Amino acid sequence: MNLTYFPRRHYTQGQTPLEKLTRFSQAIGGPNIYIKRDDLLGLTEGGNKTRKLEFLIADALAQGADTLITCGGVQSNHCRLTLAAAVKEGLKCRLVLSEMVPGSYNPQANGNVLLYHLLNVEKVNAVPWGTNLMAEMQNAAAEAIAEGRKPYIIPMGGSNHLGALGYIACAEEIMAQAFAAGLPIHHVVLPDGSAGTHSGLLLGFWGNNCHIPVTGVSVLNPKIVLENRIAELMQQTADYMGVNLKIAPDKIVCVDEYIGPGYTLPTADMVDAVRLLASTEGILLDPTYTGKAMAGLIGLAKQGYFKKNDNVLFLHTGGLPGLYANTPLFTP
Structure with a gap:
C-alpha cells in the first residue's frame, strides 16, 4: 500500500x-x-499513538492549526503524546480528561499527569465518565476560535x-x-x-x-x-x-x-x-x-x-x- x-x-x-x-x-x-x-x-x-500522530499532525499543520485539542482518560498516553507533538511543532494543546473514578484527576499526581504539566499543557478540563467527549472538545474548539485561535480536534486515541x-x-x-x-x-x-x-x-x-x-x-x-x-x-x-x-x-x-x-x-x-x-x-x-x-x-x-x-x-x-x-x- x-x-x-x-x-x-x-x-x-x-x-x-x-x-x-x-x-x-x-x-x-x-x-x-x-x-x-x-x-x-x-x-x-x-x-503507539506516535505513529498515528505522524499523519494527524501533518494534517493539522496543513490546515494551519495553532492549537490541538484531544481527549482521553486521566492517565491518557494519547493525551501525553499529542501534547508532546504540539511542543515539537510549536503548537498549543488543550486536553479533555474523562474521570472513570469521580474526582480522580489530581494535578499533583504522578505518571502522565505529571508529564502533562512538564510539557506545559495550556488547559485541562476534567469531566465525569460518560460525558460526551466530542461535544466537550467542540466546546473547547469554539472557545479557542473566540480567542482568535485555529484549533484542530484529534479524536480519542487518534x-x-x-x-x-x-x-x-x-x-x-x-x-x-x-x-x-x-x-x-x-x-x-x-x-x-x-x-x-x-x-x-x-x-x-x-x-x-x-x-x-x-x-x-x-x-x-x-x-x-x-x-x-x-x-x-x-x-x-x-x-x-x-x-x-x-x-x-x-x-x-x-x-x-x-x-x-x-x-x-x-x-x-x-x-x-x-x-x-x-x-x-x-x-x-x-x-x-x-x-x-x-x-x-x-x-x-x-x-x-x-x-x-x-x-x-x-x-x-x-x-x-x-x-x-x-x-x-x-x-x-
Whole structure:
C-alpha cells in the first residue's frame, strides 16, 4: 500500500526493535513469543499513538492549526503524546480528561499527569465518565476560535482514518523486519482500546497480501462492539486511500475476557503479567493496556490458542508512565 501520497511528520528515527522473548516464552511454556517495541517510538516516553500522530499532525499543520485539542482518560498516553507533538511543532494543546473514578484527576499526581504539566499543557478540563467527549472538545474548539485561535480536534486515541495510516506503516515495517530476519510470524497479539492500531495493522497486512492473524485483547469495550468498530474504521481508511476493501468478517478477532472490572481498573492477571515480563526480560508493561493484553496472551497460550512452535508477536504499545501512577499494585 502506497503511503507516500499522504502528508506525514516523522517523530522516530528508524524502526522499533523486534525482539525474541526467550526466557518469557519458557516461563509460560511456549509458544515462541516475540515483541515489537513500539514503546520505544519517538516523542515523550513513546507509545503507539506516535505513529498515528505522524499523519494527524501533518494534517493539522496543513490546515494551519495553532492549537490541538484531544481527549482521553486521566492517565491518557494519547493525551501525553499529542501534547508532546504540539511542543515539537510549536503548537498549543488543550486536553479533555474523562474521570472513570469521580474526582480522580489530581494535578499533583504522578505518571502522565505529571508529564502533562512538564510539557506545559495550556488547559485541562476534567469531566465525569460518560460525558460526551466530542461535544466537550467542540466546546473547547469554539472557545479557542473566540480567542482568535485555529484549533484542530484529534479524536480519542487518534483513532480515525488518518491515525490508522500509522499502523499500515507499522505492518509494512513488521513485514520487512520479519523478512530480513527469516522469521515467519504466525500470529500478532495487541491491546485494543479505541481500535485504531488494530484497524491499521490488519488493513496493512491485508493490503500487502500478508495474512498474519491479529487478535486484539480488549481493555475497554465488549468484543462485539470492538470488532464492529474495527470493521468500520478499516472501511473508512480503505475508502480514504481509494482501496477496494474485501476482508472476511471472521478475520477481525478480539477477546474481552481480560478487561476485568473495567477500563483502567487493575486485575490480578495483569499484575502477574507485568511482573513476569519484567523479571524474565527486563521489559516494562503498563497496567491499563499492555499489562492486560499480555495477560490475555498468556491466557490464550495456556488455552492452546496457538501451536506450541508458533512465532507469536506481541505489539508493545507503550504506556510506561501509567506504571508510575500505580506503584502500590507492584510493591510488596
